Amino acid sequence: MKIHFSILLKLLIVVFVLSYPASAFTTIEGGDTIVIDDVIEDDVYIVGNNIIIKGTINGDLIVAGGMVDIQGNVTQDLIVAAGDVTITGNVGDDVRVAAGTLTIDGYVQDDLISFTGETKLVNTGAIGGDFTSASGQLSLLGDIGGNITGSGGEVTLGGTVGGNVDMTTGQLVVLPDAYIAGNLKYRSPESADIPFGTVGKDTDFLQEKYDDEKNDSFSIFSWFIGYLALVLLGILGMAIWPKQIQNIVSKTPESPGTAFLTGLAIFVAAFILSFMLLITIIGIPVSLILMALIMLGLYAARIFTAIWLGKYLFTKIEKESKPWLDLVLGMFALLLVCEIPIIGALVYMAATCIPVGKMYSAARKQ
Numbered sequence: 001m002k003i004h005f006s007i008l009l010k011l012l013i014v015v016f017v018l019s020y021p022a023s024a025f026t027t028i029e030g031g032d033t034i035v036i037d038d039v040i041e042d043d044v045y046i047v048g049n050n051i052i053i054k055g056t057i058n059g060d061l062i063v064a065g066g067m068v069d070i071q072g073n074v075t076q077d078l079i080v081a082a083g084d085v086t087i088t089g090n091v092g093d094d095v096r097v098a099a100g101t102l103t104i105d106g107y108v109q110d111d112l113i114s115f116t117g118e119t120k121l122v123n124t125g126a127i128g129g130d131f132t133s134a135s136g137q138l139s140l141l142g143d144i145g146g147n148i149t150g151s152g153g154e155v156t157l158g159g160t161v162g163g164n165v166d167m168t169t170g171q172l173v174v175l176p177d178a179y180i181a182g183n184l185k186y187r188s189p190e191s192a193d194i195p196f197g198t199v200g201k202d203t204d205f206l207q208e209k210y211d212d213e214k215n216d217s218f219s220i221f222s223w224f225i226g227y228l229a230l231v232l233l234g235i236l237g238m239a240i241w242p243k244q245i246q247n248i249v250s251k252t253p254e255s256p257g258t259a260f261l262t263g264l265a266i267f268v269a270a271f272i273l274s275f276m277l278l279i280t281i282i283g284i285p286v287s288l289i290l291m292a293l294i295m296l297g298l299y300a301a302r303i304f305t306a307i308w309l310g311k312y313l314f315t316k317i318e319k320e321s322k323p324w325l326d327l328v329l330g331m332f333a334l335l336l337v338c339e340i341p342i343i344g345a346l347v348y349m350a351a352t353c354i355p356v357g358k359m360y361s362a363a364r365k366q
Contacts, residue, residue: 034065036072043076047235047324051082053089064231064328068099070106081228087125094129098224104142111146115224119152123159130163141175147182155186168208174198227335234303234327245304246323248358252308256350259357263301264349266356270294297356302348304355306330 034048036055043059051065056073068082075092085099087106095108098115104125111129119133123141130146138152140159147163155167158175164182172192174184181200186192187208194203238245271294307323310330314321321329334351338344 098228121159126159138169223335223339227331230300230303230306230335231328231331233300234306234331235324237300237303238323238327242323244362245307248304248355248362249307249311251358251362252304252354256354259354259361260350261353261357262360263353263356263358266360267294267298267353298352301352301355302331302334303327304358305351306334309334 032048033050033052034046035052036044036046036057038055039058040055041058044057044061046061046063047065049066050069051063051067052069052071053061053074054072056075058075060076060079061070061074062079064081066083068080068085070078070085070087070089070091072089073092074089077093078087078091078095078097080096081098083100084103085097085101086103087095087108090107090109092109094110095112095114097113100117102114102116102119104112104119104121104127107126107128109128112127112131112133114131114133114135116133116135118137118139119135120139121127121131121142121144125142126144127142128145131140131144131148131150133148133150133152135150135152138155140148140155140157143160143162145162148157148161148165148167151168153170154173155169155171156173156175157165157178157180159178161178161180161182164185165180166183166185168187170188171190172186172188174192174194176195176198178195178198179200180198183201183204184194184199185204185206187206189207191205191207307326307330310326310328310333311321311323313329313333314326334347338348338351340347
């Protein structure tokens with residue numbers, strides 16, 4: 001998997017800020033739907049499924065959820081990790097979003113950094129500062145006061161851009177109503193039809209092959225979806241088995257070599273057993289179930305290592321945290337290290353096998 005370093009650094013900033021506990025803030029954790037329709041004089045952290053902001057938050061708003069709808073006002077920064085994000089209200093400072101879809105029909109007064117499958121800035125929405133994006137599809141019909149940089153599979157420009165545009169895209173569409181005050185620089189397989197008078201300064205086109213294998217934004221998107229899925233699975237697990245998970249996490253640094261060998265032996269034995277069952281007709285259903293459990297174990301075991309790593313990192317910077325904050329930061333750091341050739345594969349094996357060995361040891365003692 002290829003990951004564009006500059007975009008990933010921006011994403012790292014998003015996740016680290018999401019993980020960094022403020023000195024004073026209000027934390028809201030709820031069920032299916034959380035609605036805030038009053039005034040809160042504080043920074044606010046929210047974790048939930050459907051989150052609707054109708055009131056005013058005089059501070060930063062940091063949100064993790066399935067659906068986030070900002071209808072009211074946020075006077076400072078807005079940081080969101082969600083499936084779908086809609087902004088119809090006003091944000092007084094920067095916005096940082098990691099989401100499946102982002103729709104802006106309100107006003108972002110400063111910069112916007114988005115990492116999405118699709119971003120839509122409708123013609124009644126506006127961004128006061130710079131816009132940086134890695135998205136599958138970009139539709140920018142509203143006005144942007146600063147520069148536009150990043151990448152997208154298909155990029156449509158239809159509003160006024162106060163600065164320069166520098167994009168890598170599979171297809172660029174510039175509508176007649178668009179106006180770019182500065183320079184337009186884009187890389188794409190084919191040159192775009194640029195209406196006369198829509199670019200205030202120079203236009204620079206570089207023909208470049210654009211496909212799924214070389215499209216860094218799509219690689220990053222797939223990487224982040226995997227990251228987000230593990231975080232959400234970990235949060236769910238901590239909600240159901242908080243004591244059990246913390247017990248395994250606390251024992252992670254104890255005898256890691258023994259735990260690694262134990263976990264590796266368990267996976268090897270399980271694979272051999274599932275294969276033996278597969279060659280018998282009666283054992284096929286049991287084999288398929290066992291294989292599914294093995295794959296789930298390989299996938300989810302890293303959650304324990306990530307929580308321990310996040311706690312360790314927060315301890316190093318002498319900051320207090322919560323288990324879900326440990327998970328958010330620790331999982332990001334863990335998956336980032338796993339991208340390093342050779343070393344990443346070894347880290348992945350250790351992060352997977354050690355928790356399994358610890359779980360086995362804990363089960364034997366019960």
